[in-house]
Structure formats: structure tokens, C-alpha cells
Amino acid sequence: MTYDALLLVSFGGPEGPDDVLPFLENVLRGKNVPRERMLAVAEHYQHFGGVSPINEQNRALLAAMKNDLSQHGVDLPIYWGNRNWHPLLADTLAQMKQDGVQHALAFFTSGFSSYSGCRQYRENIGVAQQTVGEGAPAVDKLRVFFNHPGFIEPMIERVRDAFAQIPEERRSKAVLLFTAHSIPLSMATNCKYETHFAEASRLIAEGVNHPQHRLVYQSRSGPANQPWLEPDVGDVLKELAVTGDVRDVVVVPVGFISDHMEVMFDLDYEAKHLADELGLNLVRAGTVGTHPRFVAMIRELIQERISDAPKLAIGTLGPSHDVCPADCCKYEPRRPMPPAAESRPTAC
Numbered sequence: 001m002t003y004d005a006l007l008l009v010s011f012g013g014p015e016g017p018d019d020v021l022p023f024l025e026n027v028l029r030g031k032n033v034p035r036e037r038m039l040a041v042a043e044h045y046q047h048f049g050g051v052s053p054i055n056e057q058n059r060a061l062l063a064a065m066k067n068d069l070s071q072h073g074v075d076l077p078i079y080w081g082n083r084n085w086h087p088l089l090a091d092t093l094a095q096m097k098q099d100g101v102q103h104a105l106a107f108f109t110s111g112f113s114s115y116s117g118c119r120q121y122r123e124n125i126g127v128a129q130q131t132v133g134e135g136a137p138a139v140d141k142l143r144v145f146f147n148h149p150g151f152i153e154p155m156i157e158r159v160r161d162a163f164a165q166i167p168e169e170r171r172s173k174a175v176l177l178f179t180a181h182s183i184p185l186s187m188a189t190n191c192k193y194e195t196h197f198a199e200a201s202r203l204i205a206e207g208v209n210h211p212q213h214r215l216v217y218q219s220r221s222g223p224a225n226q227p228w229l230e231p232d233v234g235d236v237l238k239e240l241a242v243t244g245d246v247r248d249v250v251v252v253p254v255g256f257i258s259d260h261m262e263v264m265f266d267l268d269y270e271a272k273h274l275a276d277e278l279g280l281n282l283v284r285a286g287t288v289g290t291h292p293r294f295v296a297m298i299r300e301l302i303q304e305r306i307s308d309a310p311k312l313a314i315g316t317l318g319p320s321h322d323v324c325p326a327d328c329c330k331y332e333p334r335r336p337m338p339p340a341a342e343s344r345p346t347a348c
């Protein structure tokens with residue numbers, strides 16, 4: 001296959017106070033998330049001047065990718081399109097068409113498979129292609145990178161740096177928590193989200209010689225009667241505080257690749273405050289961001305598709321598929337059940 005461009009596909013975020021509500025309306029259109037939750041999250045953004053750091057972080061990633069590709073003789077123009085905020089995928093694909101791009105590879109900023117991180121982005125690209133119409137570029141997704149050494153190695157470095165902030169004599173007793181965005185259970189059943197999360201976390205924990213760890217979730221947003229992946233990071237902090245002998249907790253947002261709003265607000269603000277109240281010393285590990293090994297990984301994922309470069313993967317699961325099967329990350333949200341029906345025992 002020959003490819004003539006690379007497309008960075010991400011979530012998008014507001015860049016000023018007036019962007020916040022229209023952005024959140026884009027995120028939540030057709031979703032089962034209460035309006036009160038939307039307004040509460042709007043406050044999280046307003047707390048930071050209505051600016052999410054995610055777009056600046058993606059710009060930095062693009063610059064690093066351009067540099068790395070040109071240094072390694074990979075001659076592909078790079079484009080960037082988001083699901084929820086400018087630059088939106090439809091505008092980017094229109095530009096690509098104008099530039100004569102016919103077949104692009106796409107890097108999604110999600111390391112784990114889920115409807116949100118895989119299929120929904122592919123749907124977004126499909127809709128953008130329809131909007132652009134005749135001559136819109138074809139787009140092929142690069143495989144998920146949860147077990148690629150270019151993701152695991154820099155995360156090991158980040159977690160080591162976090163442990164280094166704890167006095168040496170307390171390090172071995174510190175509790176290691178990995179976090180990922182919670183998703184509804186009904187979304188978690190037809191994808192490998194939990195598997196990818198668990199394997200990446202295990203590899204990182206072993207890499208820092210602290211194999212004991214726990215998987216927790218953050219940023220839950222659905223209605224209370226809809227089951228989402230648990231336990232929540234806050235509940236686990238409370239649980240650790242009552243066991244008495246825990247002093248230090250290292251929290252690793254392995255489900256994200258940059259320190260965007262979900263990290264800054266839900267971990268550095270909310271979880272940190274809770275930990276302070278509980279008397280726990282919470283140290284948050286960094287995300288990969290523009291770590292050179294991670295940036296090189298993106299190029300390696302391209303090279304394995306355009307040449308016979310090896311498909312790197314560590315651990316037990318091997319490299320994930322290049323082409324998503326028809327039902328990959330399929331999600332048919334069920335209507336939320338009224339609370340009364342939910343609590344009734346199933347009769348048949």
C-alpha cells in the first residue's frame with residue numbers, strides 16, 4: 001500500500017471561555033450524560049480560563065513528529081483533525097483533498113481500544129469523508145500501541161521519576177495505581193479496553209520493579225443508574241487511607257498520552273485534594289507527551305505499514321490488528337433503565 005499523508009486524530013478541547021459550552025455540546029450530543037454533569041465539567045474548564053491544554057499538546061506532538069519523520073527520511077505531510085473542536089476532521093479532510101492527498105495513515109491519540117478511542121474516531125472520519133464528498137482521502141488507522149516498547153519504555157521512565165519524589169526508605173511500600181478513563185460497562189464488553197489497560201500497566205509496573213499495582217478508573221460521567229468501570233480512583237484513595245499503613249501513592253494516568261484536562265483537573269486537583277485531606281502523599285506520574293521514544297514509535301508504526309520494518313510489541317499479547325474487524329469496538333448504547341426497573345430482580 002502506498003500512503004501520501006499522516007493524519008493525527010484527537011479529541012480536541014476548548015481554547016477560550018466561549019468555546020467551553022459548544023465544545024461540551026459536541027462531546028455529549030446524543031450521549032447519555034446528565035446536563036448537570038456537563039455544567040459541572042464546564043466549571044472545570046472555566047477554572048483554567050476556558051482553555052484545555054490538549055490542543056497545545058497536540059501542536060507540540062505534531063512539531064516533534066515532523067522533526068522525527070524528516071530526520072528519518074519519511075517524507076509524509078502531517079495533518080491534524082479532532083472529533084470535538086477545531087481543527088475539526090471535516091475541515092482537515094477538505095484541506096487534504098485540496099492538497100491532493102488520496103490515502104492517509106492515521107494515528108489516534110488513544111493507546112487502548114474502546115468505542116471512544118477506536119470505533120467512534122473511525123465513524124467521525126467516515127462522516128467527515130461524506131461531508132467532503134467525492135475525492136475525500138481514504139484513511140487507514142495505525143494499530144493501537146498499548147504494548148509497543150515506544151509507549152511502555154517512556155512510561156517506565158515517568159513512573160521512575162514519580163517514585164524518585166518519595167523518600168527512598170518509603171518507596172517500596174508506596175502503592176502504585178494505574179488509571180484510565182472510566183467507560184460504561186456496556187461499552188467495555190465488546191472491546192479490549194480492560195485487557196489493554198491491564199497489560200500496559202503490568203508491563204510498566206514490572207519495568208519499575210514494583211510489580212504490585214492496582215487498576216483504577218477516573219472521570220466517570222454517566223448517570224448513577226448506569227454501570228461504569230470501577231473502582232474510582234477517589235474511592236480507592238479513601239480505602240487506602242483507612243488501612244493505616246499507606247503513606248505514599250503513585251498515580252499513573254496510563255490511559256492518556258498527555259497531561260490534558262482529565263489529568264489536570266480529575267487527578268492533580270480533585271484526587272490530589274482528596275489525598276491531602278486523607279493524609280496520603282499522592283505523586284502523579286507524567287504521561288508520555290512528546291518523549292522522543294514515543295514520537296519515534298509513531299514513525300515506527302508508519303514504517304511497519306509501508307515497509308517490512310518489524311512490528312514491535314512486548315508482553316504476551318503481540319501486536320494488535322492493522323485493520324479493525326467489522327465489529328471492532330462496536331457499541332450499541334442501551335437506553336438507560338429507570339432506577340426502579342434496575343433494582344428489580346430479573347424474573348425470567
Ligand SMILES: CC1=C(CCC(=O)O)c2cc3nc(cc4[nH]c(cc5[nH]c(cc1n2)c(C)c5CCC(=O)O)c(CCC(=O)O)c4C)C(CCC(=O)O)=C3C
Nearest residue numbers: 011013027031041052054110116117181183221260261262
Ligand atoms: C475512553 C475515553 C478516553 C480515552 C480515549 C480517547 O482519547 O478517546 C477519553 C478521552 C478524553 N475525554 C476528554 C474529555 C471529555 N470526555 C467526556 C466524556 C466521556 N469520555 C469517555 C471516554 C473516554 N474519554 C466517555 C465514555 C464519556 C461519556 C460520553 C461518551 O459516551 O462519549 C467529556 C464530557 C464531560 C464529562 O462527562 O466528563 C469530556 C469533556 C478528553 C479531553 C480533555 C481535555 O479537554 O483536555 C480526552 C482526551
Ligand SMILES: [Fe+2]
Nearest residue numbers: 116181219262
Ligand atoms: Fe472522555
